[in-house]
Amino acid sequence: MGRTKYLASMAECPTHRLLQRLGGRWVCLVLKELAAGPLHRGELGRVIAGATPKMLTETLRTLERDDLISRTVHEGVPPRVEYALTPRGSSLMPVIAAATEWAERNLTR
């Protein structure tokens, strides 16, 4: 892997864009939960206690825009919305798993 010769701006560094996204406060928690199976929003809110409605929505919307999760509305009373990993989202999980393994071995604190 040769040395970069000139400015590698943020726009030219997909890696940074990805890591920046994944570094979001609730992102990896949401992805890990959905990796275990689809969940309704309420369930997500309970499992990921601490995330305010606003942050949860924000996180979910971003992940949806990035095509990492899908959002399915089930009409009725009460309304229900189901979130699930997309194929693309699933393909990202091994990367996160690698990060997790390294982190648990090397990040004492």
Add this chain to the structure above:
Amino acid sequence: MGRTKYLASMAECPTHRLLQRLGGRWVCLVLKELAAGPLHRGELGRVIAGATPKMLTETLRTLERDDLISRTVHEGVPPRVEYALTPRGSSLMPVIAAATEWAERNLTR
């Protein structure tokens, strides 16, 4: 991989701490440069154009604290400081490489 049963706070999620760190504006750029071999600060500053002295120092100090890079002072005039990946830093590179590969394949924009 079973579903988490209760609050997974930030403190309990090493993965998030790692991703948060790596998501820093200049972190992955610095690591990638050093992965190609040790560099003096001035060289780093040139290669990673755009990073102000303050940000460069901040990034390097953080990486040093995390034992991902080493800092070696060579006395003399002018003074020279060499930065290099530590073994721990090297061990992280495959994880970053995996992220890079995924990002380049899936992150169109």
Add this chain to the structure above:
DNA sequence: CTGTATCCAAGACGATACTG
């Protein structure tokens, strides 16, 4: 050359209340 010190702007994140 290798940093430090200020100051400042923008964004991330959170608390709280409210709507269909």
Add this chain to the structure above:
DNA sequence: CAGTATCGTCTTGGATACAG
């Protein structure tokens, strides 16, 4: 149940000037 709307705070990152 599934969000939206406000508002405030804290953190990140950048511009600039200066020091050993």
